[in-house]
Amino acid sequence: xxxxxxxxxxxxxxxxxxxxxxxxxxxxxxxxxxxxxxxxxxxxxxxxxxxxxxxxxxxxxxxxxxxxxxxxxxxxxxxxxxxxxxxxxxxxxxxxxxxxxxxxxxxxxxxxxxxxxxxxxxxxxxxxxxxxxxxxxxxxxxxxxxxxxxxxxxxx
Numbered sequence: 651x652x653x654x655x656x657x658x659x660x661x662x663x664x665x666x667x668x669x670x671x672x673x674x675x676x677x678x679x680x681x682x683x684x685x686x687x688x689x690x691x692x693x694x695x696x697x698x699x700x701x702x703x704x705x706x707x708x709x710x711x712x713x714x715x716x717x718x719x720x721x722x723x724x725x726x727x728x729x730x731x732x733x734x735x736x737x738x739x740x741x742x743x744x745x746x747x748x749x750x751x752x753x754x755x756x757x758x759x760x761x762x763x764x765x766x767x768x769x770x771x772x773x774x775x776x777x778x779x780x781x782x783x784x785x786x787x788x789x790x791x792x793x794x795x796x797x798x799x800x801x802x803x804x805x806x
Contacts, residue, residue: 664721664800670712671768678708721800728789729764739776741801743794764789773797
């Protein structure tokens with residue numbers, strides 16, 4: 651057997667898609683119903699088509715725009731941002747009031763943010779790259795303890 655010229659990507663130590671909460675999908679259905687109601691007086695068929703089109707469009711937009719958090723042995727990817735693991739410093743998970751503080755009064759304006767309003771916990775990831783002016787990344791996650799453990803495992 652011959653070796654492939656491209657090396658396989660390392661298996662993720664942590665992976666999470668930040669999917670919208672269940673109530674966001676209810677809003678999608680409600681918006682589709684509004685599309686139906688707006689055009690139903692003109693024609694029931696037009697109302698049905700508009701309602702379905704609105705729902706499908708919103709499903710596509712939400713699906714395409716859903717970021718992922720992925721940790722491998724070599725890198726960390728949060729949404730569209732990627733950094734090598736060697737530049738990841740201290741990592742801390744936050745829930746409840748502490749997470750609210752991190753997203754609000756405790757937030758540094760130059761931090762990189764990947765926040766979703768329907769996900770309360772956040773993880774603060776220090777960036778140690780001397781050429782990067784971003785002090786830390788703040789990312790939403792439903793599993794902050796697992797993300798912190800995955801980031802700490804490689805450093806140890």
